[in-house]
Amino acid sequence: MLIRRLEGRDLEQAARLERACFGKAAWSDAALNAALRDANALYLAAEENGELIGYCGIWQSFEDGEVMNVAVREECRRQGCARKLLEELFIHAGERGIRRFTLEVREGNLPAIRLYEALGFVTEGIRKDFYDNPKENALIMWCDDPSSSWVEFPGRE
Numbered sequence: 001m002l003i004r005r006l007e008g009r010d011l012e013q014a015a016r017l018e019r020a021c022f023g024k025a026a027w028s029d030a031a032l033n034a035a036l037r038d039a040n041a042l043y044l045a046a047e048e049n050g051e052l053i054g055y056c057g058i059w060q061s062f063e064d065g066e067v068m069n070v071a072v073r074e075e076c077r078r079q080g081c082a083r084k085l086l087e088e089l090f091i092h093a094g095e096r097g098i099r100r101f102t103l104e105v106r107e108g109n110l111p112a113i114r115l116y117e118a119l120g121f122v123t124e125g126i127r128k129d130f131y132d133n134p135k136e137n138a139l140i141m142w143c144d145d146p147s148s149s150w151v152e153f154p155g156r157e
């Protein structure tokens with residue numbers, strides 16, 4: 001699996017994956033395109049055999065980074081793709097000066113919640129009825145030091 005920057009040439013596959021993962025809440029092609037060009041955002045892609053199998057992004061606000069659009073193709077899940085993407089994302093984010101990470105997740109999305117917990121995120125709040133179709137609360141999760149939960153963090157003894 002190759003982890004690299006998500007680029008304009010990936011847009012078609014990324015938009016398809018976005019729709020498959022998030023349905024009506026999927027970002028539009030235009031929104032994804034704008035995200036790739038935004039200086040405050042950083043998006044990474046996971047590629048296997050020349051195909052996009054996953055991607056994720058982070059939006060920077062000073063020392064905080066909000067993780068967005070974590071998506072992995074259904075047939076490629078549970079093979080460490082999202083974990084690898086996010087670990088690489090956090091390394092690049094750290095180089096940009098991001099020190100604290102946050103995200104929102106549907107309170108019933110257990111695969112994602114377990115993933116974030118495994119990376120060191122903890123739930124610090126709830127936004128009631130934040131999501132539509134179906135209506136659902138959002139958990140607000142934060143992580144001050146993702147590297148503390150990594151087995152293979154670079155430089156770790």
Ligand SMILES: CC(C)(COP(=O)(O)OP(=O)(O)OC[C@H]1O[C@@H](n2cnc3c(N)ncnc32)[C@H](O)[C@@H]1OP(=O)(O)O)[C@@H](O)C(=O)NCCC(=O)NCCS
Nearest residue numbers: 021070071072077078079080081082083105111112114115
């Ligand atoms: C959530 C998602 C990104 C996980 O991607 P993935 O590549 O399958 O995740 P990984 O293989 O890297 O899993 C890493 C860890 O997360 C947890 N995890 C992932 N999927 C899980 C599941 N279905 N059930 C329980 N734990 C799970 C486990 O701790 C796992 O480690 P393990 O396999 O050693 O037990 C993927 O299921 C997905 O794309 N879902 C649809 C989109 C979505 O909901 N995105 C999140 C929006 S907030």
